[in-house]
Amino acid sequence: MTRFGLRLPNQQTRLIALAVSYHLSRPGAELNPDTLAEYEHGLAGLLPVLDSQLDLETAVLEVTPLQAVLLSTAMSSVIGELKMYSVFDTMSQGSRRPRSAATGFDDRLRTLFPEVVGDPACATMLAESMTMLRREIPSGRAREIIGEERRASLAARARKKRWQFWKRA
DSSP states (O other), X not given: OOOEEEEEEHHHHHHHHHXXXXXXXXXXXXXXXXXXXXXXXXXXXXXXXXHTTTTSSEEEEEEOHHHHHHHHHHHHHHHHHHHHHXXXXXXXXXXXXXXXXXXXXXXXXXHHOTHHHHOTTHHHHHHHHHHHHHHHSOHHXXXXXXXXXXXXXXXXXXXXXXOOTTSOO
């Protein structure tokens, strides 16, 4: 199975942990749309690996093509959340009301990046960092690999002879 190795400085590890947490907070995010079964190797397995490396200077992470695509999508969603964070903070007028519709996003953001509590505008800088990091995720190549695997699977199914009950061996 193809895997992509990522070596991440601490802040990037925290950004990816935020994206994975965001992804997992969405109902049905780990369901394969083709089979409606949970992904065998989705992002749920990455969260404990990331959490165990949050205090390290550099984290090492291996992701499958599917995980790379899911991670890239999750990062895109989090970038939007972070860009709007300071606006929603201003609208909340200092109340403890959540700034995000994603369950637990605010708490996870504040835990991973405590500086956001004192200065919600820091979220905009985090969005910029997440945008740069997203470009480093090999999601384009991962999509190609997934497509190649899907085509190979369909071709193998097409070559497989159906049992023909009218023929005797």
